[in-house]
Amino acid sequence: MAPILEYRTWRQVFSGVLFDMIKSAIQRIDALFFGGMIRTVQRENYVNKSLRPLNANLDHRFIAYYEKNYSNLLSELCDKYGSDKGEIAKSGHPYLWPSHTYADFYSRLYDHCRIDVKRVFECGLGTNNPNLSSSMGISGKPGASLRVWRDYFPNAQVFGADIDRDILFEEERIRTLYVDQTNPKSIGEFWTNVGLSDFDFMIDDGLHVFEAGTCLFENSISKLSKRGIYIIEDVSLPDLTKYKSYFDNKKYQVDYVILVGPRNLGLYSNNLVVVRRA
Numbered sequence: 001m002a003p004i005l006e007y008r009t010w011r012q013v014f015s016g017v018l019f020d021m022i023k024s025a026i027q028r029i030d031a032l033f034f035g036g037m038i039r040t041v042q043r044e045n046y047v048n049k050s051l052r053p054l055n056a057n058l059d060h061r062f063i064a065y066y067e068k069n070y071s072n073l074l075s076e077l078c079d080k081y082g083s084d085k086g087e088i089a090k091s092g093h094p095y096l097w098p099s100h101t102y103a104d105f106y107s108r109l110y111d112h113c114r115i116d117v118k119r120v121f122e123c124g125l126g127t128n129n130p131n132l133s134s135s136m137g138i139s140g141k142p143g144a145s146l147r148v149w150r151d152y153f154p155n156a157q158v159f160g161a162d163i164d165r166d167i168l169f170e171e172e173r174i175r176t177l178y179v180d181q182t183n184p185k186s187i188g189e190f191w192t193n194v195g196l197s198d199f200d201f202m203i204d205d206g207l208h209v210f211e212a213g214t215c216l217f218e219n220s221i222s223k224l225s226k227r228g229i230y231i232i233e234d235v236s237l238p239d240l241t242k243y244k245s246y247f248d249n250k251k252y253q254v255d256y257v258i259l260v261g262p263r264n265l266g267l268y269s270n271n272l273v274v275v276r277r278a
Contacts, residue, residue, distance in 0.1 A: 051237060058256070118157065123204050126167075127163075163206075184215060208235070208236075213273075217275075240258075
């Protein structure tokens with residue numbers, strides 16, 4: 001879904017057009033006279049500061065380097081339907097930001113067993129209403145990732161949820177319903193209407209803020225199957241630290257995944273919280 005804005009403190013001082021003008025001017029000056037050094041230093045400082053709490057509390061990590069698989073089915077489906085979770089093509093997407101590299105990661109989780117996945121849930125259909133949070137923009141393709149999951153998991157029923165009632169739809173093996181992921185009652189009503197549990201794959205691609213993420217998790221995790229995976233997408237670096245504190249005293253196996261690629265969103269919001277039952 002839409003990337004998290006990285007200059008949060010600046011946006012508290014400047015807003016709208018003025019902020020964009022200042023940001024653009026600084027970037028041009030940096031590129032012309034400093035070879036991008038200002039932006040590089042700013043990013044390094046932001047990353048180091050944001051990761052400091054995680055580095056202090058977690059001394060085990062995986063560092064995996066890989067070559068892009070350009071016959072990756074999941075990435076091909078992202079291109080086909082207009083999902084920003086991955087890409088093969090370098091252009092022609094219905095969104096303005098670089099694609100995430102989630103499809104590369106998810107392929108490593110599921111390519112070998114995708115025919116065994118029976119139930120998939122995703123919160124966040126990708127609204128194209130610019131007045132709603134986490135909008136994909138007016139050219140966005142609501143339901144894109146649900147169609148990706150349907151094709152990728154050939155034996156799965158796919159359930160989607162969103163706060164934008166105008167984009168709800170039903171297709172072959174896809175059903176969508178309303179939910180407000182900040183409201184426990186709304187989440188409970190959603191699951192009552194679904195009437196199923198034992199989901200193999202659950203994704204929170206909704207509001208991308210910690211409070212909404214924990215609310216959805218607490219009121220949905222009971223629907224995860226014994227060997228299922230629950231993933232929170234587009235997690236900012238500061239929120240990774242918040243999730244670490246949140247899960248410290250809970251009995252789950254949790255990985256904090258930072259994905260890096262040449263064209264993606266870097267370390268700002270190309271990050272995942274991956275939860276399994278302990």
